[in-house]
Amino acid sequence: MPKNTLPTGLIISLMLGLVSATPTTAQETYIDDKCKQNQQLNESDRFTVTYKSEFQSKGQTYWLYSGQYIDGYAIVCISKPGFKQPKPLNIKQIQSGYIEKIAKDLRTQTAYLITVRDGNGSYVPVTQYRVNLSIPERPITTKLRSWRSGR
Template structure:
């Protein structure tokens, strides 16, 4: 009887693990190259949202979000909540690389630090930018520092 219980428990555990892995995959959010949400995109046409943050400026609420393509390259977007009025953030230096990290500036709720790798290999230039979105149509970008990756 105990062998049957153990085997049954193992089967249930494996099934629950599979269900959990499947449902977490189903919760991913996909966007296209224009930052528009679309859960029906093929893998080769989509970016998977890896970062999303809400901020307010001038009485309006916005989302800053980033999506990663299958090769690791990224797109950084801005929209109204619910992916309404989406568009790529108009900052060439950020859109042309691989986003390593985005963090909110704790001193300014409309500013973010964005670390961009200029390639997907070893010893590539890496730059940290500070992006102020107090006027989302005209973001202010400042280069904070640069270095070479050690990977």
């Protein structure tokens, strides 16, 4: 048997069409600067959704999501499921920087820990906030800690 033959599993996969010659990627979700989903936006007009989480408050379901612009700048949004009634989260400190991380606060179902960089370079101020969305129309923001980035 020659040493450079294809393994039997790969041959069967190719015959059945299970191996694609072109790479596939998941469909990215795009939003505009008002948090509305729009898959037809030009690259210079869109934010790519990089984080999305569902939570409940007062018996209603909401989405908290973040979109990133081509230069890394971010927008944080809130909506009903399916991007219905979208709007930017009304928190100046969160909307004025680069989102480094968003995570659910494990202590409550309606709070998130959002880490914001004040710039896109080295040694910029970084601040972590706790955002309580128990009343989504009036989020409560608490500054937890600040430091300078090391990169």
